[in-house]
Amino acid sequence: xxxxxxxxxxxxxxxxxxxxxxxxxxxxxxxxxxxxxxxxxxxxxxxxxxxxxxxxxxxxxxxxxxxxxxxxxxxxxxxxxxxxxxxxxxxxxxxxxxxxxxxxxxxxxxxxxxxxxxxxxxxxxxxxxxxxxxxxxxxxxxxxxxxxxxxxxxxxxxxxxxxxxxxxxxxxxxxxxxxxxxxxxxxxxxxxxxxxxxxxxxxxxxxxxxxxxxxxxxxxxxxxxxxxxxxxxxxxxxxxxxxxxxxxxxxxxxxxxxxxxxxxxxxxxxxxxxxxxxxxxxxxxxxxxx
Amino acid sequence: xxxxxxxxxxxxxxxxxxxxxxxxxxxxxxxxxxxxxxxxxxxxxxxxxxxxxxxxxxxxxxxxxxxxxxxxxxxxxxxxxxxxxxxxxxxxxxxxxxxxxxxxxxxxxxxxxxxxxxxxxxxxxxxxxxxxxxxxxxxxxxxxxxxxxxxxxxxxxxxxxxxxxxxxxxxxxxxxxxxxxxxxxxxxxxxxxxxxxxxxxxxxxxxxxxxxxxxxxxxxxxxxxxxxxxxxxxxxxxxxxxxxxxxxxxxxxxxxxxxxxxxxxxxxxxxxxxxxxxxxxxxxxxxxxxxxxxxxxxxxxxxxxxxx
Numbered sequence: 001x002x003x004x005x006x007x008x009x010x011x012x013x014x015x016x017x018x019x020x021x022x023x024x025x026x027x028x029x030x031x032x033x034x035x036x037x038x039x040x041x042x043x044x045x046x047x048x049x050x051x052x053x054x055x056x057x058x059x060x061x062x063x064x065x066x067x068x069x070x071x072x073x074x075x076x077x078x079x080x081x082x083x084x085x086x087x088x089x090x091x092x093x094x095x096x097x098x099x100x101x102x103x104x105x106x107x108x109x110x111x112x113x114x115x116x117x118x119x120x121x122x123x124x125x126x127x128x129x130x131x132x133x134x135x136x137x138x139x140x141x142x143x144x145x146x147x148x149x150x151x152x153x154x155x156x157x158x159x160x161x162x163x164x165x166x167x168x169x170x171x172x173x174x175x176x177x178x179x180x181x182x183x184x185x186x187x188x189x190x191x192x193x194x195x196x197x198x199x200x201x202x203x204x205x206x207x208x209x210x211x212x213x214x215x216x217x218x219x220x221x222x223x224x225x226x227x228x229x230x231x232x233x234x235x236x237x238x239x240x241x242x243x244x245x246x247x248x249x250x251x252x253x254x255x256x257x258x259x260x261x262x263x264x265x266x267x268x269x270x271x272x273x274x275x276x277x278x279x280x281x282x283x284x285x286x287x288x289x290x
Numbered sequence: 291x292x293x294x295x296x297x298x299x300x301x302x303x304x305x306x307x308x309x310x311x312x313x314x315x316x317x318x319x320x321x322x323x324x325x326x327x328x329x330x331x332x333x334x335x336x337x338x339x340x341x342x343x344x345x346x347x348x349x350x351x352x353x354x355x356x357x358x359x360x361x362x363x364x365x366x367x368x369x370x371x372x373x374x375x376x377x378x379x380x381x382x383x384x385x386x387x388x389x390x391x392x393x394x395x396x397x398x399x400x401x402x403x404x405x406x407x408x409x410x411x412x413x414x415x416x417x418x419x420x421x422x423x424x425x426x427x428x429x430x431x432x433x434x435x436x437x438x439x440x441x442x443x444x445x446x447x448x449x450x451x452x453x454x455x456x457x458x459x460x461x462x463x464x465x466x467x468x469x470x471x472x473x474x475x476x477x478x479x480x481x482x483x484x485x486x487x488x489x490x491x492x493x494x495x496x497x498x499x500x501x502x503x504x505x506x507x508x509x510x511x512x513x514x515x516x517x518x519x520x521x522x523x524x525x526x527x528x529x530x531x532x533x534x535x536x537x538x539x540x541x542x543x544x545x546x547x548x549x550x551x552x553x554x555x556x557x558x559x560x561x562x563x564x565x566x567x568x569x570x571x572x573x574x575x576x577x578x579x580x581x582x583x584x585x586x587x588x589x590x591x592x593x594x595x596x597x598x
Contacts, residue, residue, distance in 0.1 A: 014400055014411045021474070022414050025421065027439065028429050043442045094324035103314035109321065116332055118527075118587060122535040122556045123580040126563040126572040127338035128331065130349060164327030194316045223422035225538055230564045241424045245542060254432055261425045272420045276413050 059259035072243035095172030175209035342573035362574035383533035398484035427542035461551035487521030
């Protein structure tokens with residue numbers, strides 16, 4: 001009986017917290033289908049969280065009429081997925097060299113990479129803006145290729161600086177070390193080169209690590225705001241988060257803000273819920289053991 | 291026979307040194323892309339934060355940057371907004387770090403129980419973490435209005451006795467409102483980290499405590515809390531660094547106002563560096579910020595070091 005009560009108490013706490021965490025998001029999604037006057041008149045009752053009343057897709061169509069939201073979505077999908085793919089290749093290769101091969105200086109390089117983890121991006125974001133503006137750039141001008149300077153206002157400035165990632169290297173390194181080294185030795189006996197071992201043995205065995213790095217690269221790339229805010233001016237290169245902050249400044253209705261918000265949030269949440277078991281567990285198992 | 295082996299040995303040695311050399315070269319080739327990218331986009335800009343802070347560099351300028359010594363820093367230390375930014379940043383961190391770490395631990399203990407549906411609760415508590423801070427900020431800007439949802443809930447719970455303020459419009463409540471929302475968004479992440487720590491504590495310790503008839507609170511104090519030492523350091527350091535980096539919420543919700551009550555160091559750096567194009571001055575702010583973050587996390591590491 002006491003243990004039943006104890007469970008009941010714990011469960012009541014969990015349910016109250018569920019409401020606290022879920023209801024603002026439910027409110028966002030539900031409001032995206034309501035006209036503005038109804039959003040406001042529903043605030044005083046539970047109707048605020050229920051899909052009732054005059055529901056329509058009007059807010060969504062209005063978003064697409066006001067701004068090139070489809071272009072923003074495409075930009076973000078492109079930028080995030082290229083960053084993920086390049087990041088997996090570049091970081092896993094480095095981690096492979098650091099964890100499974102023997103060469104002078106590898107310990108020093110690994111220590112230096114891990115040391116960079118404590119530097120928050122915000123401390124060097126502004127010098128980085130100045131710096132990428134000095135970098136050389138190969139541009140297509142009509143039928144000519146020409147060298148200019150300055151990466152501001154390009155796709156690459158939103159991708160290349162985020163490809164190499166110390167945390168991803170560290171994560172792959174930890175994972176690769178758990179794969180038996182005997183596999184490499186056997187493969188070397190068979191005459192396989194190191195790249196073959198990487199591509200045919202280690203990577204195929206690292207599915208969970210690849211998935212985790214993919215999600216941990218995708219989320220910040222999709223959610224990034226500070227960086228594209230500073231380096232992108234053209235509307236046609238704008239990603240979704242900068243797009244929504246400009247959209248907000250147009251003084252549009254709240255229903256439309258909620259529609260835009262839902263559009264760029266709900267697919268990511270759905271993806272997360274689908275993969276949450278492996279995702280949450282893998283963060284949990286690597287977060288602190290360093 | 292021995293002579294034959296003697297003759298073979300040098301040949302074999304060259305082969306292994308050859309193989310070693312090839313291994314080193316291949317390894318270097320594999321590590322180079324990541325190392326070069328980290329140097330170009332992390333090490334160089336960090337060094338530039340130091341260098342640019344002593345110049346008059348602007349983002350777009352026809353004249354090359356000149357060395358101006360400590361001028362940016364003298365300006366910075368005379369800037370009243372900088373002191374407000376420092377104070378607000380410290381205020382935010384001082385409240386968010388214990389609040390978020392503590393609440394995350396409570397959540398972790400709640401979802402570490404072996405009861406039905408625990409996976410569901412973990413997922414729900416994590417949903418705000420996956421949601422972008424820009425979206426969260428816009429959503430809560432609406433919830434925090436004078437006639438918004440938060441005030442409707444408050445007056446509903448108090449049966450109409452309390453009418454909430456215009457949360458973001460009042461200098462007294464703007465920062466607390468942003469703190470509350472930030473904890474709501476970020477607490478799920480640290481719940482997962484605590485959860486990982488809880489799962490490394492051996493079950494035998496709890497069984498032994500149960501045999502001794504330890505009460506729940508004692509079990510927590512003598513088994514759980516000591517078992518979480520490494521996790522504690524990690525959680526404290528990551529929340530502190532994240533708290534010091536407060537920017538997006540400010541940019542979207544208040545732009546530092548009302549009356550500079552929510553301006554922060556990173557917000558001020560971006561505002562001067564990006565909106566006003568004063569790259570060098572922003573680099574000086576970034577440098578001050580860098581020193582701040584580094585010294586606080588070093589002090590934290592020192593205080594939470596392993597004492598054995």
